[in-house]
Amino acid sequence: MMKCGLLGRKLGHSYSPQIHAHLGTYSYDLFEKEPDEVEDFLRNGDFAAINVTIPYKKTVMPYCRLTERAKYMGSVNTIIRQPDGTLLGHNTDYFGFLSMVKKSGLSFSGKKVLILGSGGASATVVAVTEDLGGIPVVISRTGENNYQNLCRHEDGAVLVNATPVGMYPNNGLSPVDLNYFPHLEGVLDLIYNPARTKLLMDADRLGLITSNGLWMLVAQAKEAAEWFLGQKLPDTCIEDVYLKMQKQ
Numbered sequence: 248m249m250k251c252g253l254l255g256r257k258l259g260h261s262y263s264p265q266i267h268a269h270l271g272t273y274s275y276d277l278f279e280k281e282p283d284e285v286e287d288f289l290r291n292g293d294f295a296a297i298n299v300t301i302p303y304k305k306t307v308m309p310y311c312r313l314t315e316r317a318k319y320m321g322s323v324n325t326i327i328r329q330p331d332g333t334l335l336g337h338n339t340d341y342f343g344f345l346s347m348v349k350k351s352g353l354s355f356s357g358k359k360v361l362i363l364g365s366g367g368a369s370a371t372v373v374a375v376t377e378d379l380g381g382i383p384v385v386i387s388r389t390g391e392n393n394y395q396n397l398c399r400h401e402d403g404a405v406l407v408n409a410t411p412v413g414m415y416p417n418n419g420l421s422p423v424d425l426n427y428f429p430h431l432e433g434v435l436d437l438i439y440n441p442a443r444t445k446l447l448m449d450a451d452r453l454g455l456i457t458s459n460g461l462w463m464l465v466a467q468a469k470e471a472a473e474w475f476l477g478q479k480l481p482d483t484c485i486e487d488v489y490l491k492m493q494k495q
C-alpha cells in the first residue's frame with residue numbers, strides 16, 4: 248500500500264487521517280517531528296507522499312522542487328517523492344479556499360474582503376481574493392488596519408477569519424463584533440472545530456451567508472489525494488466526504 252501521511256509538530260486533533268481514508272486506499276500516518284528532525288525525515292523518511300502542516304509549510308521548501316502554485320503561495324502543504332528520489336512541493340490550500348468561496352455562493356469581484364490575521368492561512372485568502380477580483384484588507388493586531396480602527400471598514404462585504412480565535416477549546420470567543428460592518432454579505436471562518444464558532448453564530452443571527460473551514464479542509468485534501476494518486480478525482484467527492492465528516 249502506498250505510504251502517505253501528515254508532517255507537523257503537534258497533530259493529535261488532526262481530521263486528515265479520517266478525510267484521506269474516504270479519498271483513497273493509501274495509508275495515512277501522522278509524523279510528529281521536532282524542528283531538528285525535519286531534514287532527516289524529508290531525506291530518509293519512509294513515505295511516498297505527505298501533507299505538511301504547522302509549523303513546517305515554509306521549512307520544507309528548500310528540500311523540494313516547487314510547482315508554480317507553491318512558488319506563488321510561498322508555502323508547501325503537499326510533497327510527492329519522485330521516481331528519482333527527489334521531492335516535488337505543491338500547495339493545495341489555494342484550491343481549498345477557492346472551493347470554499349465557490350461553495351458559499353459569495354461573489355468577491357470588486358468587493359472589499361476583510362481578512363482577520365496575517366499568518367499562513369491569511370496569505371492563502373489574500374491570494375485567492377486577488378485572483379477573484381476582490382479587494383483584500385488584512386486586519387492584524389499590529390498592522391496599519393487593526394482591531395482599534397475597524398470603523399474604517401464599514402464598506403466590507405465579506406469577512407474571513409484566518410485567526411485561531413474561537414477555535415476549540417476557546418469556543419466562546421469571537422475575533423470581532425460584526426456590528427462594525429453593516430454591509431456584510433457573508434462570513435467565512437477557516438476554523439472547523441467547533442463547526443459553528445461564535446463568529447459564525449453571530450453571522451447566522453444577522454442572516455448572513457456563512458461557512459466553516461471543513462469544506463476547505465476537505466477540498467485541499469482532495470487535491471492532495473490527486474497528487475498522491477496521480478489521477479483526477481471527481482469534484483463531487485468533496486461534498487461526499489464533507490457530509491461524511493460532518494456526521495462524524
Ligand code: NAP
Binds near residue numbers: 367386408410422
Ligand atoms: P497562525 O499563523 O497561528 O495565526 C494566524 C494569525 O492569527 C496570526 O498571524 C495572528 O495575526 C492572528 N492571531 C493569532 N492569535 C491571535 C489572537 N489571540 N487574537 C487575534 N489574532 C490572533 O495560524 P494559520 O496557520 O494562519 O491558521 C489560522 C486559522 O486558520 C487556524 O484556526 C487554522 O486552524 C485555520 N486553518 C484552516 C484551514 C482549513 O483548511 N480549513 C487551513 C489553514 C488554516 P496578527 O498577529 O497579524 O494579528
